[in-house]
Amino acid sequence: MAERKNGTLTPTSGDGPRGLRGWVLRQGVERALKAQQPLVTARIAAIRRKKPNATPAEVITTLGRQYRTAVALTGAGGGALAIVPALGTVASLATATTEAVATLDAAVLYTLAVAEVHALPTDEPQRRQAIVLGVVVGQGAQEALQKLAGRSRGWAEDVTDRLPIGRLGALNAFLVRWFAKRFLIRQGTLALGRALPLGIGVAIGVTGNLAIARAVIRSAEQAFGPPPATWPGHG
Template identity: 30%
Template sequence: MSDDDASQPDVSGPAAGVITAALRRAIRLQSGTARRYVHSLREKHPEESPAEIRSRLDSLFLGTVTASGAAVGGTAAVPGIGTLVAFGAIGAESLVFLEAAAFYTLAVAEVHGVDVRQGEHEELLVMTVMLGASGTALLANAVSSGGGSAAGGSLAARALRVPGLKEINSRMMHRFIRKFAVKRAGLAMGKLAPAGLGAAIGGWGNRRLGRTVVDTADATFGAPPQHWSAG
């Protein structure tokens, strides 16, 4: 365990099971949806390049998570809503963020022509993007150890050639569970602030986390291709 891991609070037992199940459910639900959405965008905007479609995905994701964070922050401040009810809404909104991030990551993979449907690559890349810099560091180390660094392409593309993902996915999941729980807990307390402050904190906090997801997707997938691949 690294010093960074040791400094994080332990999240285990039922909480870990809930987060793990939520992540896998989000990926399962969003996998086909993300691919179909990218195809629909291409049909509606046939003149647009992969970079332009990717920009649309960035804006959609950031707008979605910002709005959901602000809405829950506002709901938590409404007079008459009990704290337990407010926390219930915050918990549901955390799942919205998780599903939005899964959708976004898988849609970006489609734009970049990275087929993640085999094995456990969907889970690997979604966790990588949501973890931020620590996720890309873990993935880069796995790619290097697995011999994928010699081949060209983005980190995401090279990850597809890494054999035996169970160990790296297990490490990713362990870190993801703790980081996700800690970050969402911090935002939850801010969203319970009175008046409009909770909405402001919720929207700002979600957008900040969303921006990290977008930046990490840049680092993981690299620049979009200049042209769409045939087929």
């Protein structure tokens, strides 16, 4: 479990799910970070080709829109399977893990892309992991990283540029375990909702995933602060 000391969440030895499920999800976090990193530059470049005059703020808005669309389609796809008589509910539950991984990938890609727009380096694995988990996990993780960085807004800059790597290792291990616990509960609940028949699962899948995406976007705004006014080299 996590405890609060002086208003800040701190790890204890019992945080996070144990056993095979917890291990699989922790490995999923590592895989998502490695898999999405190479796609970041290409995603931003594609947006800027379509909108050559787009400001950093406009690119971040587009990234958010693409992220919401991706997770909405993922949620709708799982819910749509439940419409099929007899087989649908079973199929929807069976694909829940795939949908959860796709949702995680979308969140990781969005977070790393926003970091790229802010010109923050994310090539160092420990720093990259801290930023992504701080954004995706939400309030408790933000509090821990804000305390470490010494500021409540724009803490991602300190994580990428200033904080010693040694101070991030134990925190990252805790954040991964805590993320796995929360993610399993949240995605498990959504999986059951998406499995409801008669089209109800579609609505639950879409609205549930969109709620998660909006929370991640708000966390990113807190982590990165205001977007730069211009692109590097064009100021």
